[in-house]
Amino acid sequence: MGLQQSATNQQQINHPQTNSCIQIFCDFDGTITERDMIITLMEKFAPAGWEQLRDGVLNRQIPVQEGVGQMFAMIDTRLRQNMIEYAQEIAKIRPGFSEFIEFVKKQKIEFYVTSGGMDFFVYPILQRWVDPSQIFCNRADWTGDMVRVEWPYACDEQCTGGCGCCKPSLMRKFEHGCKQIVIGDSVTDAKASRLADFVFARSKLIDICQQDGIPYQSYETFFDIMEGLKTITESR
Template sequence: MNKQMIFCDFDGTITNSDNIIAIMKKFAPKEWDDIKNNVLSQQISIKEGVGKMFSLLPTAQKEVISEYIVAHAEIRDGFKEFVAYTKEEGIPLYIVSGGIDFFVEPLLAGLIEETNIYCNRADFSGEKINILWPHACDAKCNNECGCCKPSIIRNLADSETYKIVIGDSITDLEAAKLADQVIARDFLIKKCEEHSIAFSPFKTFYDVMDILKKREVTA
């Protein structure tokens, strides 16, 4: 069996709901909703949309927003067991997230090493929250992803690697196109069907483990 790597989304995949959407619903003025719709319909890039949404929020709200998300975000059933499973099997697990460091890292603390977390960063030095993009698109991607999941995959995996992508939304579509196996829920299912990408649906990470174990049996 080829060397395996797992690339897993965070918002709406590891967590039960999308934390950026939760932040916007709670703290942002109503303009955020049009921006979100333009991202989902691919009228504007993910990078532009996320940047614009966070620029609606004053930096003075940093602590309140951070505390709200850490208190309200729920980790999807089976994730801790899934992390343990990947370690037992020796499968590298990378979190590739369009989310932001100030809530992604605290929610994954004690589960995933920070070196295996790829996400966007927030700058609170101005009046409004400014998003930084340390994982920009490489020369093979011009989608303005923000956190470019295909670029991260190309950087970490080689042609021999069996690449498993787990995700839930439009932000995972380009990664799914590179994957050998896609495990999907919610909007990513719709996008995979539109693009004729084979996938296995999941609701919990117990489902994900079952899907991966079935491959072990047949491989």
């Protein structure tokens, strides 16, 4: 399911026709889910050595695309079904997400999931709440002996950072005069946050926002974000 849906997204990005002038670009790992699902899967299935790649990505010494690609290349494709089942079993959605989605729909706010995660766990975990057309993530190719990652949303000509799923590139594609809001938690959300009008941040992203002078509000649950959004929607 995920592979086919993601391919559709790659071919055309349609701008929804709404009266809203707010767009939300929301991270998945560690944001919608309480755990970082890539790290969780690597802890369970990857052989020794993946930790150095993780640390290199988090310390911004290795580009995300390079580091994540190498991590998944350590995984035997025969583990596919085990990984799919484990991801759905272990994933815990951050409190308030369901209510947040209802609020966004009611307010006619454009909502997109921009994830550095993989289709085989992002789509199944989100299927209760988010339409596949609103999800942009990477794809896992299981046809060889080891997993190979495909990057349908790689960097555009304005970004050369090897982002993998390039969130600022997606923001530029969707830009049509609306206020753009980023929700995230980590270094993979840094570039998108620098483009945003406002950021909801937690964990490492708070430090980045403070260092770069980016307007932000901290959060722990989606109830916190919803309260912050109410102020923004009331002022538009």
